[in-house]
Amino acid sequence: MESQLKITLSEQKKEKPSSDKLGFGVHFTDHMFTMDYTKGKGWHDPQIVPYSSLTLDPAAMVFHYGQAVFEGLKAYRNKEGKAWLFRPDQNFKRMNRSLNRLSMPLIDEEFMLEALKQLVAIEKEWIPTESGTSLYIRPFVIATDAFLGVRASHTYKLLILLSPVGAYYAGGMKPVKIYVESNYVRAVRGGTGNAKTAGNYAGSLKAQEEAKEKGYEQVLWLDGIENKYVEEVGSMNVFFKVKGEVWVPALNGSILEGITRDSTIQLLKDWGVPVVEKRISMEELYEAYTRGELEEAFGTGTAAVISPIGEMNWNGRQMFINGEQIGELTSKLYDVLTGIQYGLVEDKFGWSVEIR
Structure with missing residues (x-):
């Protein structure tokens, strides 16, 4: 300089x-x-x-x-x-x-x-x-x-x-309704999906508007090639708790490397919760739901920190997760992450930086 x-x-x-x-x-x-x-x-x-x-x-x-x-x-x-x-x-x-x-x-x-x-x-x-x-x-x-x-x-x-x-959950934290996008795509490997660039967000607006017209608050994006693998939700990364494991879409070049995503994974591993980063197809997720194995789903991001997902709509197939209630693990993650951010919970990871 x-x-x-x-x-x-x-x-x-x-x-x-x-x-x-x-x-x-x-x-x-x-x-x-x-x-x-x-x-x-x-x-x-x-x-x-x-x-x-x-x-x-x-x-x-x-x-x-x-x-x-x-x-x-x-x-x-x-x-x-x-x-x-x-x-x-x-x-x-x-x-x-x-x-x-x-x-x-x-x-x-x-x-x-x-x-x-x-x-x-x-x-x-x-x-x-x-x-x-x-x-x-x-x-x-x-x-x-x-x-x-x-x-x-x-x-x-x-x-x-x-x-x-203001507070993101001014009226209390509530599960959001997610529309799985099958027409538009957000990004492809080799593109700019893992960069935080303005154009990525401009390209997502049309799908977001159409989802809102259908009564859904967020869009779940699928991969841009086969249109079958889960990538991310709107401005958030996404997690699924299945039979005690937490599944996370693996970073593949078209998914943004969220800082709250990384913090969440570190917390889960510290608690001994099995975390599996992999390609997750909607078919696999829907089958887990029909077997009663999809226990919780949530998004992570700077604005909301943790956003519970209560419903997902994939090609007209509705999935109501955990009775559309906030899951125990989702709630714990929100409490601990926000607790660290506001100095209410011990920061054992050294994530907080004081302004003097």
Whole structure:
């Protein structure tokens, strides 16, 4: 890094929203982080500045060829009022994997972690204190060259935005209804499915809308080649408890390597619960259901942490899991993971990073 982090504090502070008006991704804090990249110079001019709009050329390549990657993580307050991050180093590692896949310049992970800690420290008062609330953190990188030709950009901008968010389960945790998508596909091996890139999400919106019209909250994606193997649910990885074992779709190049997914697997193994990472066909899953062996199902992700699945619809065949009730293992995982994040449960894995 050619220059040290420059900090410019805002002279005018925003009014903070009340806890019942937080929502998700609606409000933004007083400051943001920015840094630029120029080919031949590298990343330069890292700054924490007052939150403001961007000015981009209409020909900026991000608008035309989609070079954009992002991450999502959260900051929490524990019972003593201290601020914590949950495994932020893993987010920057994954960002580098995404950047590499889209031919974008890699970041210095250690520098970015320190810059993030400084940004959150400045905005610490924006971390809400009510149960289940948090400060959502969105790092992202976009291509900025003004050029209408198909190549990797020579200039980029990295930003980090902060947004206070309400409790995901404000009315209590409830199982979600999942529609198994058999028409559209999300990704294929060799594509960008394991990168956290904007285009993956744009391509998923149509299926999500159609599932909602059918009365389902999320889409379960199948593999893009044979259209038979389970991959992931919307913005979450997915787990199934079958006869005491927990089945997880194996990472195959088209599934996002979720940080909450990895944390969940580590917890399960620590508890002695058998975890099997493998290719899971819908036929195999449906047969387990008909035999009464599919005991629980849940998704994992930054927003919900753990999201119980109560119903799945596969080509008109409905599966009602655990009587559409939250399973014992699902509930335990949610309690322990959120307990670690909020400092209520011992963090034996060293996942929490304090903001000083």
